[in-house]
Amino acid sequence: MNTLLAKVEHKWITLKQSWATTTTVCKAQVSTLPPEPVIPSKKPFKVDLLGGKRYSWCSCGHSKNQPFCDGAHKSKALGLFPLRFIPEKDGTVWLCGCKHTNTLPYCDGTHKQDFITSAPLHRDTD
Ligand code: FES
Incomplete structure (x- = not known):
């Protein structure tokens, strides 16, 4: 029989899952704050746009195709779109x-x- 117990202790949540012969316990930090974007550039991008084009x-700041999306938010910034x-x-x-x-x-x-000029620039490592 599988059991799932959740216990909230301050900002930590403890999950305990038991299977027939094994028990797994893990901790994960839970936040109710929305995810924050990273800063890929401290300057705007000058771009030519076409009217009527989407x-x-x-x-999220993780795209390698700035200032446009390349789908990186799906793996690096869950909750941002x-x-x-x-x-x-x-x-x-x-x-x-x-x-x-x-x-x-x-x-x-x-x-x-200041909060932007003094912040570190995001450098993607992969
Ligand atoms: S680059 Fe100017 S407000 Fe973000």
Whole structure:
């Protein structure tokens, strides 16, 4: 018979699973905070967009195709998703590279604030 016991102790959750002859105990940190993006660039990306075309702006910062999504959030940033948008007309825009803008997906100058300028740049290791 399989049993699953969950016990919350402060911010830790203990899972105990018993099978016929083995017992597995593991601990995992649980957070109710939303996931945070990493910072791939402290400057915006100047890009030419086509009106009526759908784009996916990377919101997690893990894409290797900045500022656009390459699907990396599926393995590296669970809970974060790309922002899909369709510009009304052709034009050159500045898309946020720090991933902390308040005017998604466009740069609003947030990258000039201390919490971005003093933060480490994300460097993908794989
Ligand atoms: S690059 Fe993110 S606000 Fe400018």
